[in-house]
Each structure stands twice: as C-alpha cells, then as structure tokens.
Amino acid sequence: MEPTEPTTTAAGFWSDTGRSGIASWIFSTDHKRIGLLYFYSVFGFFLVAVALGLLLRIELMAPGRTIMGPQAYNALFTVHGVVMVFLFIIPGFQGSFGNLVMPIQIGARDVAFPRLNLLSWWLYMAGAAIILTSLFTGGGPPDTGWTFYLPFSGRTGTNVSLAVFGVFVVGFSSIVTGVNFITTIHRLRAEGMTWGRLPLFVWSLYATAWVQILATPILGITLVLIIAERLLGTGLFEPGQGGDPLMYQHLFWIYSHPAVYIMILPAMGVISEIIPVFARKPIFGYRMIAFSSIAIAAAGSLVWGHHMFTSGMSDMAILVFSFLTFIVAIPSAIKVFNWISTLYRGSISLEAPMLFSLSFIFLFSIGGLTGLVQGAAATDIHVHDTQFVVGHFHYVIFGGSGFAFFAAMHYWLPKFYGRRYAEKPAIIAWALMFTGFNILYFSMIVLGLEGMPRRYYDYLPEFAPLNLVSTIGSWILATGLMILLVNLFMGLRSGARAGSNPWGGATLEWSIPTPPPTENFADEPVVTHGPYDFRGTGVP
Amino acid sequence: MSRPQHRDHAGAKLGMWLFLLTELFLFGGMFLLYGAYLVRYPREFAAAGREMQLWFGTVNTVILITSSLMAAMAVTAIQRGGRRLAVWLLGGAVICGAVFLINKYLEWSHEFSRGIYPGSSRLAAAPPGESVFYSLYYVTAGLHGLHVLIGSVLLAVVAVWAWRGTIHAGDFAWLENSALYWHLVDLVWIFIFPLYYLIL
Numbered sequence: 001m002e003p004t005e006p007t008t009t010a011a012g013f014w015s016d017t018g019r020s021g022i023a024s025w026i027f028s029t030d031h032k033r034i035g036l037l038y039f040y041s042v043f044g045f046f047l048v049a050v051a052l053g054l055l056l057r058i059e060l061m062a063p064g065r066t067i068m069g070p071q072a073y074n075a076l077f078t079v080h081g082v083v084m085v086f087l088f089i090i091p092g093f094q095g096s097f098g099n100l101v102m103p104i105q106i107g108a109r110d111v112a113f114p115r116l117n118l119l120s121w122w123l124y125m126a127g128a129a130i131i132l133t134s135l136f137t138g139g140g141p142p143d144t145g146w147t148f149y150l151p152f153s154g155r156t157g158t159n160v161s162l163a164v165f166g167v168f169v170v171g172f173s174s175i176v177t178g179v180n181f182i183t184t185i186h187r188l189r190a191e192g193m194t195w196g197r198l199p200l201f202v203w204s205l206y207a208t209a210w211v212q213i214l215a216t217p218i219l220g221i222t223l224v225l226i227i228a229e230r231l232l233g234t235g236l237f238e239p240g241q242g243g244d245p246l247m248y249q250h251l252f253w254i255y256s257h258p259a260v261y262i263m264i265l266p267a268m269g270v271i272s273e274i275i276p277v278f279a280r281k282p283i284f285g286y287r288m289i290a291f292s293s294i295a296i297a298a299a300g301s302l303v304w305g306h307h308m309f310t311s312g313m314s315d316m317a318i319l320v321f322s323f324l325t326f327i328v329a330i331p332s333a334i335k336v337f338n339w340i341s342t343l344y345r346g347s348i349s350l351e352a353p354m355l356f357s358l359s360f361i362f363l364f365s366i367g368g369l370t371g372l373v374q375g376a377a378a379t380d381i382h383v384h385d386t387q388f389v390v391g392h393f394h395y396v397i398f399g400g401s402g403f404a405f406f407a408a409m410h411y412w413l414p415k416f417y418g419r420r421y422a423e424k425p426a427i428i429a430w431a432l433m434f435t436g437f438n439i440l441y442f443s444m445i446v447l448g449l450e451g452m453p454r455r456y457y458d459y460l461p462e463f464a465p466l467n468l469v470s471t472i473g474s475w476i477l478a479t480g481l482m483i484l485l486v487n488l489f490m491g492l493r494s495g496a497r498a499g500s501n502p503w504g505g506a507t508l509e510w511s512i513p514t515p516p517p518t519e520n521f522a523d524e525p526v527v528t529h530g531p532y533d534f535r536g537t538g539v540p
Numbered sequence: 541m542s543r544p545q546h547r548d549h550a551g552a553k554l555g556m557w558l559f560l561l562t563e564l565f566l567f568g569g570m571f572l573l574y575g576a577y578l579v580r581y582p583r584e585f586a587a588a589g590r591e592m593q594l595w596f597g598t599v600n601t602v603i604l605i606t607s608s609l610m611a612a613m614a615v616t617a618i619q620r621g622g623r624r625l626a627v628w629l630l631g632g633a634v635i636c637g638a639v640f641l642i643n644k645y646l647e648w649s650h651e652f653s654r655g656i657y658p659g660s661s662r663l664a665a666a667p668p669g670e671s672v673f674y675s676l677y678y679v680t681a682g683l684h685g686l687h688v689l690i691g692s693v694l695l696a697v698v699a700v701w702a703w704r705g706t707i708h709a710g711d712f713a714w715l716e717n718s719a720l721y722w723h724l725v726d727l728v729w730i731f732i733f734p735l736y737y738l739i740l
Binding site: 112113116175178179180182183186187188213214216217218220221222224225228232233234235236240241242243244247251254 | 565573577678679
C-alpha cells in the first residue's frame, strides 16, 4: 500500500444518506452506522449500570442500613449484573467496534448480511426494553442475582420471567451477530487478505463469534426452562419433584463461562492492535496470538464446572474441571508474554490508547492470577462466594474488557468522527481511573480473603475500614470516567482534525479517508502486506 | 446510493448452516437433560415411556418426513425452472406442518384428560422421575412444535414468493434456506420420537 496523505475534506458516511434524521440511523444497513448505534446503546447501559454500582458501594460504605433496604439492595445488584453483563459487555465489542472496524479491516464494503446486522441491533434494543420493563412492572425488579439460580428464581415473586425473556431476546441478537461475522470473515475478505494477514482484532472477533453461536443457544434453553418452571411448574430443577438444581447450574455455566470469553477475547484483540502501533514494532508472535484466541475459545468452553466446586459435584468432576481451568491460563499467558515481547525495544509512545492498553495488561494479569486461586479447588473453597470473587471478575471484566473498551474508544472513534480528543485530559482521566480502580477492587480482594461474603447486604464491623476505602475508590474511578467522557465528547465535536492515519497504523482502516466513505473503499483493495508491517505507513 | 446488487449464494447458505447449528445446540440442552435424568431414573423413565401414545408419534413422524421430502423436491424443482411444481410441493409441506400441529393438539388433549401434565395431581402422586420425564417431554415437544409453526410460516411465505416469481431458478437462496430449516425441524423430531415413544 502507498502511504496516504491525511484527508480531511470528505464528510464520509456521515453525510451520505438515503434517509434523513433519526431514520437514517435506525434503518441504516451501513455497518458503520450500526456500529455507532450499538456503541451509544451499550455505552448508555454501561453508564446506567455504573450508577447502580456506585449506589451499591454507597450502601456498603458503612455497616448497617446506609441508603437502602435489603430488598432494594438485592434488586440493585441483580440489575447491575444483568445490565453490565447482558447489555454492555457481551454485545459491547462485537456490536460497536466489531461492526465499525471489522469489515474495513478485511477490506469489505459491509458485512455479509447487512439487514441481519440491523436486525441484530433491533433485537438487542427490544431485549433491553423488555428487561427495563421488567424492572417497573409485575412484582418489581428481579432479586436473584444475574445467574437466576433455580429453585429460588422459580419461587421469588419478583418479575423474573419477563427479565429472563428479555435476556433471551438479547441472546438471539448475539447469535445473529455471530453468524454474520463468521460468514463475513469467511466470504468477504479482500484479495490478498489471507488468514495469515488478518488483523488480530479480526481473529479475536472470529473466535468470539464461534463462542457466541456455540454457547448462546444453551443459555437460550436454560432461560426457556426458567420460564417453563415459573409458568407451568415443570419442576425440572425442583428437588421435591425429582429435579436437580445442580443440573441448572451446569446448563447455566455451560453458556455463561464461555460468555466470559465473549467479553474478554475481543478486548485482547483490541490490545493486540494498539500495542504494536504504539510500540512501532510488528507484533511478536502473530501466529501464536491468533492461535491462542482460538485456543482460549476452545478450552474456555470446557471449564464451566469451576463455578460449582462448592455446589456438591463429585470430587472427580472437581478435579477434572480444576485441571481444565488451569489449561486456559496457557493461551492467556501466551498473549500477555507476546504483548510484553512486542514492547521490548519498541519505540513506545505513551498516548491515551496505549496507557489504557498497558493498564489492561496489568489489571488483566491480576484478574487472571486471582482466577487461578479460584481454579484450584482447595483455595476456591476458602474464597468461594466472597468479595474475593467480586474483586477477581471486576479485575478481568472491568479492568480487562472495560479498559480495552476505553482504549478502543480513544483509538478508533477519531477515525469515525474525523476529530481528535485532547491528549492531556485523556491522560488525567486514565490516571484517575487506574488509581480509583485499584483502590476499589483490590480492597474487595483483601476483604474476600478476610472472609467477607459477596451479595450480603450487611457485614461485621471489622470489614468496615476496607469497605470505606473501596467506596472512596469508586468515586475516584467515577471522576476519571466523567473526565474521559467530557473530553471525548468535546474532542469528537470540535477537536483538531484527525488525518486518515493519526497513529501510523498499518491495518486497512487507516488507508482510507477520515471519516470513512459509505462504501469504505473507492476500489476493491488488494492487500500486499501484513497488518503490522509499518514500513511505508508514514509516521504522523 | 447505488450499491451493486451482489448475491452470495454460498455465503447465504453458510450463514444458514451456522444458524442451524445454534438450533441444534438449543435442543441439545434438552437432550443433555434427558440423558442426565435417564441415568438417575431409569425405571421411572421406562414406566412413563410405556404410557406414551405411540400412534400419535408414529403418524407425526410419517407426516414430517413426507413434508421434508416435499421441501427438498421443491428446491430441485425450482432449480430446474419448475416454479409451479415448487409452489405445489411447498403448499403440500405447509399442509403437512399444519396436520402435524393438529395431531399434536389431539395427543396433548388426550394426555391432559388422563391427568398427565406438569403439576397435575396424578404426577404429583407418581414417583418423582415420571414427573421429570413428562416435563422434559412437554418442554421439548412444545419447543419443537413452536419450530414447526415457524417453519410452516416460513415455507408459506417462500411459496408465495415463488408464486410471484421473486424466487426463481436464478435466485433461490431463501427457498433453499427455508427447506434447510424444515429439514432441521424434521431431524430434531427424529430424535424426539425414539427417545420418548420407542426405546423405553
């Protein structure tokens, strides 16, 4: 590819519309518009769930009742979990950045099924609307935790059926996206875009899409069974009628553990894109990173039982699931080591996307290592269902996926808006978030080791100091988040013009004008080099 | 916007196969439960299985296989330009789907009249494994029935399109994919039938 000069004149896909106003967005089949629709929807729900999380932390700031009663607390942590998991982080990457960037990165004009792509967003919004309706109708918001464990979810008077149906619809949207992405990556790669030249973000989306279509149906059937249990009294998981609650947990986690990889794999893909660009070096071990995405998806589908070490499984099953869980650490570590090796002797420029990526490695490593503590049955029995688990998965999902999401926002959004954010506030925001994050969640890890249970409304006085520290951490984190948002908003509205290739990337999206035109490429691109071959891309 | 109309038949088929895979996994969850509970309650399952109405199941199996054949023939017909024949065959498949559902309704009414349904007093008095068996049956067959309904509607729509000429020898991806979906519905029943009516 020839080095491209910054192009700033074209208004790109923003102005080229067949319809006008809101209809040009919600009925558009352009992958970039759908990507932005997804971005704003998932990010809106993220902010809602953040607000709920802050309320939870205020309640836990001091022992006893602080701002709400126990029932409200139960409902709040359930809704926080449901919204964060099913409405933000699972659809987040695929829906927003996957849609925005993936077709361009493989040199396609759009995804394979543009109308299905739009349908996927509509289904997502419909499911979200149903979930929100469930909060204000019937018996009030569900209080089961986001796992909807039977038999309790079959008996509680809250509005579980409707919420579960909403999640089912969102799951359908996830399947549609998965089918669409796999087909797109198989069928629509440009000439010369071999599997060995696929950007690693695309590889990670590909692995994620397989997890989506293989695991989500199991969640679907599990949710159907909850509804059947509540409406028909099937008793399939009710011990009194011969059912076994453990079977519910098996079915639920057969989906929901792989779902963790739907959340983290694309995040790893983002990191694999950003680190080589900001270290100005080809990525170390391209093949191994691509392979490890597939390996994580495969091995990660076999480890669901580690959620049930204390549920009464056989010792043999515990042993096997413990062993399989440790195997997932291998491909994950391959990625981390390869990122570090890429940084080694790189010409590193510490701009916002890079800072978020580096903190991803740090936070994800803590999350991964605390994961091993729970993967080993003996230590898990000590920390099971304590705040340790809460700290662990927030390190992985928020510190990992969340920070990668912020990195992706700083890295790719200028491409689609044509304008840049201001660098200094972005770095201040990052520093506050990183500090606040560790204060918030490391306290939880320690609290868990000391024995404070998770999901509890109240706690013993000896846990009070660390809970206070944790709550203060949540405010620092929220402050950083506010700065990040304001900075991005102002920058993308009226910041400096971003050239076609502000970071000096070598993947295809940087070779087209900023913002991209509706059909992405004026002519079908012919790919002649790998995605991390920076020679000739022109340093900004 | 003048996007060139491009048809990717192989892509459309790949997408459909991937979607069918997810459907298989959906029912796979039910079969998984069946396996797990069969191991726990072999005697109760056998006792309950003998109570099932074999005739209803057999008739439905024949109906569904026949309709699957018609759907497959409709695809071949359209490929050879026999649009009228394809419409007739699709109509036949849709009618079979409707008959299947009517037959299912009769079977379930019969079972209900005998007091066999989730939460009934008869099942509450029976050993716990039998209640599990029937609950599994009703959920699996109900879900399958829903798929029969969806598949019939799909085939009916495709028949109308073939009638109007939207679907023709040059572009029959919708017809082929709908037929594939119908084969899946058939396939799932081919598993449900022996598991609940025959082998126990």
